[in-house]
Amino acid sequence: MSLTDISRVRRFSRAVTTETGALDQSFLGRGRPLGVARVLNAIGHGRGDVADLRLYLGLDSGQLSRILRGLEEEGLITTETAEEDARRRVAVLTGKGSAEFAEYEALSNANANSLLSRHPDPDKLLEAMDFIASALTRDRITIELADPESPHANWCLDRYFDEVNRLFKQGFERAKTCDPQAPAMRPPVGAFLLALSDGLPIGCVALKGTDQGYAEVKRLWIAPSARGLGLSKRMMQETEREARRLGIGTLRLDTNEQMPAAIALYEKTGWARIERFNDDPYPTHFFEKKLT
Amino acid sequence: MSLTDISRVRRFSRAVTTETGALDQSFLGRGRPLGVARVLNAIGHGRGDVADLRLYLGLDSGQLSRILRGLEEEGLITTETAEEDARRRVAVLTGKGSAEFAEYEALSNANANSLLSRHPDPDKLLEAMDFIASALTRDRITIELADPESPHANWCLDRYFDEVNRLFKQGFERAKTCDPQAPAMRPPVGAFLLALSDGLPIGCVALKGTDQGYAEVKRLWIAPSARGLGLSKRMMQETEREARRLGIGTLRLDTNEQMPAAIALYEKTGWARIERFNDDPYPTHFFEKKLT
DNA sequence: ACATCTGTCTGACCTTTGTCAGGGAATTTC
DNA sequence: GAAATTCCCTGACAAAGGTCAGACAGATGT
Known part of the structure; x- marks a missing residue:
């Protein structure tokens, strides 16, 4: 790695710490020390479990305990013992606490918004941010079952169709292809998987059950910002x-010659070319894989 | 601005603070509090002036004074009064201090390096980082006079020629064009300007003096990561x-039809189309501007 | 039933950071 | 040359962050 490359990384990290340092400052606008504000925000984001908080924020048990007591005295939270294990404690926002949390959220959003709107090309900035965030949190991308009609799923599918439409010269109409119905992508016959990075969806894949002894893999999509990280392999x-x-013992899928990266992946991971098995007008290549 | 966009920005900022938080941790590996380490590093990077330090690091005068005394007791720095103004003080690294500073630099470099080498496509990552760093530090980009043969200038010029070569279908040979000689780009006949963002060059432009009553603007180049920020206008x-x-009362420049953005800029900022005034084979458009 | 382990809380203590008023020396202004 | 200003240092104090040993209650294993 050349020295210039390294100084580019270091410039980035200086720029970002200066900026996000200013972002941290916003937390101070409400007369509470940073540590306390961070704990309140973490609780608001659903991390009420004390042990979880300690791990997430890297705090000492004594310190966290004091902060929690302080928040309790302010009337922003209450703590309850967990049901499944009475040693553990869980912090919960009170009404006043929720209002205060909402104020912090508004501050954060306003900050993000002003950062974005100061830039002449916000879309490009967002793309670069996504790319970097995906790169940095790569080890923390999770793949989870989701409902095929959930907002996250729809967000991904919309992007998938947009992209396919742009890719195919003749265009792509959702009506003409065999778009699987949601029930076929739900257990017990099928499944819908989402790749989540820090809570945001960055990829999807569907498993469509059929009554013909096989299931189909469909709608494999990875956000542009998350490509090149080996994510499609993990999804498959x-x-x-x-x-x-x-x-399910047999999987099938179809794809188009205009997706060489996908075809290469299938060929490398044990899929066999087979004859056309449907009359969908778009696919040109057909694969099958026996699960053992 | 949509809520999704905002959550994308916030995801970026979380990812980055987690990562650069880990980077800050590295500063703690040498048994010194963060504030002290930051001061030592700033001094190592040439910011020895006490008033400058205070401004740069945002420290209170009392606090900085204490930190400096601490570093002095450790034998890492000495402070001297400035020559031009005996009220001001300047901190200088001792031999021991330089060694310590070098250790911090090595830590930082190793960190940047590991971040980069963990990624499957480091070049793309670097590009995204440059883009974001330029966007965030936009207000702090400075334009300075430089020597046309300095390393920074050469770095920019190399990139300029690379790019022109890629852009022109027929290629571009530095030998065939009227490449101005360095003395023509130095005062008192000409100038060479660099755009610096946090010390790194991200653009250049040359003013080439002639003995024919006008000067030529040449080699206007902005790093791809810094385009769209209105920088070329500032450079001009x-x-x-x-x-x-x-x-100088009259400026001229030539450019090529394959650079429509540049042509649009000239037309919008008071330049007038004129007849070809040289026999350089590459340019297709010629402009002049009278300075009043 | 007993010992052991786990998760949280408490109190004590220290370091670091943040803030402010004032002093001394050098410089600038009039 | 006196007054005002600028720059750095000092001392005092408060707030926040960090660390540790021990207490207590609940869970787990034998």
């Missing part, structure tokens, strides 16, 4: 695992 | 100001 592995769990 | 304004300072 998870899909196979899910298929096994559902007792 | 600075060039005109510099020309006035040198007593």
